[in-house]
Amino acid sequence: MRRQFQSPIVLLGARLLSPYIMVFGWYVIIHGHYSPGGGFQGGALLAASVLLIRVAGGRRVARLQIQEFATTPLAVIGVVIYFATGLVAMAMGGYFLDYSALPIPGMEPEWLRYTGILIIEVGIGLAVMAILVMIYDNMVRGEDYA
Amino acid sequence: MIWELELIIYIFLALSAVVALEVKDLLVAVVMMTIFSFLMALLFVAMGAIDVGFTEAVIGAGVTGILFVVVVFQTSRKSND
Numbered sequence A: 001m002r003r004q005f006q007s008p009i010v011l012l013g014a015r016l017l018s019p020y021i022m023v024f025g026w027y028v029i030i031h032g033h034y035s036p037g038g039g040f041q042g043g044a045l046l047a048a049s050v051l052l053i054r055v056a057g058g059r060r061v062a063r064l065q066i067q068e069f070a071t072t073p074l075a076v077i078g079v080v081i082y083f084a085t086g087l088v089a090m091a092m093g094g095y096f097l098d099y100s101a102l103p104i105p106g107m108e109p110e111w112l113r114y115t116g117i118l119i120i121e122v123g124i125g126l127a128v129m130a131i132l133v134m135i136y137d138n139m140v141r142g143e144d145y146a
Numbered sequence B: 001m002i003w004e005l006e007l008i009i010y011i012f013l014a015l016s017a018v019v020a021l022e023v024k025d026l027l028v029a030v031v032m033m034t035i036f037s038f039l040m041a042l043l044f045v046a047m048g049a050i051d052v053g054f055t056e057a058v059i060g061a062g063v064t065g066i067l068f069v070v071v072v073f074q075t076s077r078k079s080n081d
Helices: A008-030 A039-062 A068-091 A110-140 B003-022 B026-044 B050-074
Strands: none
Touching: A008 A110, A008 B050, A039 A110, A039 B050, A068 A110, A110 B050, B003 B026, B026 B050
């Protein structure tokens, strides 16, 4: 960004706040199946914690956390987790995203549903986080990046 | 919810919306829109839609504010009209 200057106090505040936002994001994702929130909200919280460091520290500090080329593979991994869970359930004889047909041995069907929703939400959270960070990176880099 | 508190939230909601529309400095407008989103999230929670309020607080007051700040710093800061 233009007109950028270093402020150690802002960077210290962002560094203090960012890990707690990230932990809360994982809490929202993991508790998503029986409390408010879920994959999208938790992923947006993770993206907020990453973007806070990026806004406060600039590109040199942001390179230490999640690099710019790593956002697209993370988003692809999230989408692949989502569709692989649904298609594995389909291949085992159920419907698409029918969690009780997942091939995890030694689990009751209701615990299987909990686990399936958890896997789906981890995938959604990864995809949302990576895409929001990617939007920020492409906006900061400006019009010379096509 | 207590109706006096809700009335105060509505008044601040209208104030922040008017200030965000009328102000010349676009960074102030972005901050006012963030405040609008957060008060809106409080009202959603007060009306019982906790999931909607959570999404509004995270997206409207968090990520969208950061993206608007990036847009303001990529263009000129003062509005021309």
